[in-house]
Amino acid sequence: MSTSNHVQNASPAKLLTYESINPHVKRVEYAVRGELAIRAEQIKDELSKGNSYNYDFDTVVNCNIGNPQQLKQKPITFFRQVASLTEYPDLLLPENRSQVEALYPIDAIERAQKLLKEIGSVGAYSHSQGIHYIRNNVAKFIEERDGYPANPNDIFLTQGASAGVQAVLQLIITNSNVGIMIPIPQYPLYTATLALYDAQPVPYYLNEEDDWGLDMSQLASSLSAGRFKGLDVRALVIINPGNPTGQCLTEHNMREIVEFCHSEHIILLADEVYQTNIYQPDERPFHSFKKVIRSMGKKYEQFELFSFHSVSKGMIGECGRRGGYYECTNIDSHVIEELYKMASVSLCPNVQGQIMVDLMVQPPKRGDYSYPSYQKELNEIYESLRRRSIKLSECFNQLESVTCNNAQGSMYLFPQIRLPQKAIEAAHQAGKKPDEFYCLAMLNATGVCVVPGSGFGQKSGTWHFRSTFLPPEELLDGFCTKLQKFHNEFLEKYRD
């Protein structure tokens, strides 16, 4: 390495540069882990190195992502007991029985035995579509939930719902002229995936004034606009309960949506990952699209639907596990074969994720040893989530120039902030969108990380942010006080 080589070999241009990579990848945006989240990581790093003198807080609270166990939600004990036993099958040997029974309840031991008998080893590739035994249990779960039959061969276990959504969209999108109807605001997985696969979003707007309700005239005019542009609109995405908006559809509204898709020849994709996160169960219970379609009689018996579910949400919150499933309803068998082939290229969803799906769809039942503790844990998480959703929406609604709908479901609030003109100008000068500017200021002042509304889409000229209501209850009061202080100072600073 003599210096004489230096000039000759001076840093040749890279072959792979931002300019020379896949343009569709570049177009992808994913705000949930975007600039705000990266800045939050930096602050965490500084705090962990003891540089807290820069900040008025000593911890960063990630409200940018629905990640309950990151915010100290305890996992469901029974589920983890079973997972733990399946990892180390020697625990199930007779010679270890007495010690193991002191640590694990009998029904967790039996469940692990049953699972290992079906699976063999959690370290072996499973069937690409997911372990048949578990798909069978998913089918039973769907049947019990809906009162209509389900077929394990129509069910694909996946690495979280996102992987399922991407597999299905990849199949549906044939070329760049394909349009996919998505809600605005939406979960950015959808715009990201459409950008990646080079399809066109056909946005329909949820009605903030009507608790983020879905207005049929909006769907119709959105479709017309898409078709007017010459797009081949092939599918409609519904997120129910909504993300980031938290609304829960009425059965009546769902029937209208099905009729709309049927008459317009559009496939329905139902993202139902928040199906148990329902906080007004009497007024706004969850209905699956599968059930609604089946209840609509013969005319709709061939209606094509993909429904998605996950172990990451609900009261389970096993996000890091990457487990989920999707069900194909009335999907052509040749199409299912293609989905199977594509699943095979990725070999199989991770087996612990599949086991968690099994536990989600077959939790302890009344009479089982672990049922009382399971039920207690579930209820505590549920009641606490409901209380927190109300507390946080009250907190937001008390802020000057902020309005926030209550969460009917999901894990998020999506308050609107009416920003003063001076703040908007300051944002532009800083090269930021006004909501980004506000959220970044909030993060720097309070340590609370939320996601700007522009990451989800919002009506032009309105500004929002999405916040989970997942911080532990004992932190929420401090959280609200800090937020109030920041917000007042921000408004004061930029008051017109």
Added chain:
Amino acid sequence: MSTSNHVQNASPAKLLTYESINPHVKRVEYAVRGELAIRAEQIKDELSKGNSYNYDFDTVVNCNIGNPQQLKQKPITFFRQVASLTEYPDLLLPENRSQVEALYPIDAIERAQKLLKEIGSVGAYSHSQGIHYIRNNVAKFIEERDGYPANPNDIFLTQGASAGVQAVLQLIITNSNVGIMIPIPQYPLYTATLALYDAQPVPYYLNEEDDWGLDMSQLASSLSAGRFKGLDVRALVIINPGNPTGQCLTEHNMREIVEFCHSEHIILLADEVYQTNIYQPDERPFHSFKKVIRSMGKKYEQFELFSFHSVSKGMIGECGRRGGYYECTNIDSHVIEELYKMASVSLCPNVQGQIMVDLMVQPPKRGDYSYPSYQKELNEIYESLRRRSIKLSECFNQLESVTCNNAQGSMYLFPQIRLPQKAIEAAHQAGKKPDEFYCLAMLNATGVCVVPGSGFGQKSGTWHFRSTFLPPEELLDGFCTKLQKFHNEFLEKYRD
């Protein structure tokens, strides 16, 4: 649902049909889990229902896929102990200590404590690129392996190596005129991914007569042919040790490859998932491309490389876990940001897969309590794999009209069968490729499932199959006897 509705609503055409889905998806082929594997599943099903009278065997042996734990390879005990403890953190509470210490060794307990301290919960989404602590350990592992530094920020943890390969190819492929050089025979992930992302394979042939060696003149003529077609050839894929071919490259050969890529302005993708499956360690040790490049001095210090590794192979065989990583060497920081963004859309690799990566790169060390048993398990698996590779290649070489190279590495043999003309004609009449026809006959006669060579690519007019050498040693003799009998009968039946 009166019958009067029946005609009116008779089965309307499906919106989503084989004809109307993404044509790139349709072009994907993945033989490892193709027709043969599906037929094997059917036979298993029949056998499990007691219909064994149709078959001369009572179990199906899956040699179609490198899935050691499916074939009863025991997982590494220490790894599973740590995984088990991280699933159920209550085991680490002081009140459970004495019972837990009776079941788990002290170093597994300490390791689980350390991991949980860094991770929080295995049920929480981690950093999208993978847990920083684990990436740091991967970097240390690479440094120790190669003797050159590695940066945790250049490492992405993934759901197995396949997910990493797909992420990188997705980035590199900008349009359908991009060519990617791949070996023939190849692991079908590569052709599948190129079909999906609409890029063009630029095949180079491995030399069967030279132990499946890589001949530089082949690389050069392959590149010329690709460029002559007008393709923008951007990357070269090397699988080392080879899959399905089992060859292991010499350091000299690797330097030639690096020089070739450098002078031709091509990025190198090194699939090194079989790096510890080396059966002639003195003659053919494994060298990483990272190390070889670093050893080549200043001229190559900006050489762009992606290297892939996995927990699915080696002596670990934790396929169902879906864990792996890739390292970016000299990749532009803006490109890495894009890879990070894409990883974020999928949220994170599953955390148990990440933990297994940590265990792979930081196994028990000399002096640790579990070191002797870990080392013993590792050696037993390794020695057994080596014995099995020799036994099976001898078995294949004893078959009439079959020749088989020894495995220098990996988990596969890829014997060539010279099929009689009558068999080739019978295959055509059955609408099958001759190697598919042979393998299907083998499956039906013996219960042994292998993959036809046409699924990997082979020189025109030659026929092969890929078989893992993973069946347990005690089964191998029976396996060879059955195969011999089938093969003789097959040749007899179709003798010209």
